Amino acid sequence: NAGVTQTPKFQVLKTGQSMTLQCAQDMNHNSMYWYRQDPGMGLRLIYYSASEGTTDKGEVPNGYNVSRLNKREFSLRLESAAPSQTSVYFCASDSGKAKNIQYFGAGTRLSVL
Amino acid sequence: LAKTTQPISMDSYEGQEVNITCSHNNIATNDYITWYQQFPSQGPRFIIQGYKTKVTNEVASLFIPADRKSSTLSLPRVSLSDTAVYYCLVGYTGTASKLTFGTGTRLQVTL
Numbered sequence: 001n002a003g004v005t006q007t008p009k010f011q012v013l014k015t016g017q018s019m020t021l022q023c024a025q026d027m028n029h030n031s032m033y034w035y036r037q038d039p040g041m042g043l044r045l046i047y048y049s050a051s052e053g054t055t056d057k058g059e060v061p062n063g064y065n066v067s068r069l070n071k072r073e074f075s076l077r078l079e080s081a082a083p084s085q086t087s088v089y090f091c092a093s094d095s096g097k098a099k100n101i102q103y104f105g106a107g108t109r110l111s112v113l
Numbered sequence: 114l115a116k117t118t119q120p121i122s123m124d125s126y127e128g129q130e131v132n133i134t135c136s137h138n139n140i141a142t143n144d145y146i147t148w149y150q151q152f153p154s155q156g157p158r159f160i161i162q163g164y165k166t167k168v169t170n171e172v173a174s175l176f177i178p179a180d181r182k183s184s185t186l187s188l189p190r191v192s193l194s195d196t197a198v199y200y201c202l203v204g205y206t207g208t209a210s211k212l213t214f215g216t217g218t219r220l221q222v223t224l
Contacts, residue, residue: 004156035214042200042214043157059213090156101147104156 002026006091006105013081013112021076021108023091029103030096032074033058034066036087037107043090049074050096081112117201122219131188133218135201138182146177146184149200151217157200161186188220196222 007022025032030051035043035058045058049068063085065077074093078085089108094100118136125131137146145164149157161168163175163184174187188195198217 040216042216044214092156101159101162102157104158107154107156
């Protein structure tokens, strides 16, 4: 089982460049999430999607946009990357039902120079 | 969202039992308590979840007192491979849980 798959695993950008982080899950989950994790810190929620066709802001949404393309895929876009967005990005999904457990991808390590 | 407080770090020797306590004073009636484990360069991984009393699985036990204002994750006979960061989360079990990850507890296991 693949679970949650993120691409790419690593990326280096120059300030002002744009890019899209891809995430796909094969568990037929309703809800999907994007987090960022800075060195020595916990995860902070950027955006989430409760179900296909809906998205909502999390704790740190500024500088990011998301698209829930279908039930399987949830992408995160940086329109104009800044050094402050250097971080590890994790995608997660869960069933959206009671006692939901989130399953995480392996992460995308992004450096913005 | 219920805020959680847990120790920043703990040290243990291999073979010992480790107990990590999490405080969540404003836990809501619908909230479950969930613990995740994170190894370096990996995403968090679910360990155990509970609502009240005691829950045990093949990896850990979770003790929750009657007032549910705290919980304790117990790892029996830890090994070097249990060195990781452990997160305590408290969240609503409805559609789309906006869980809050704190800084977690960094457990270091040595010989």
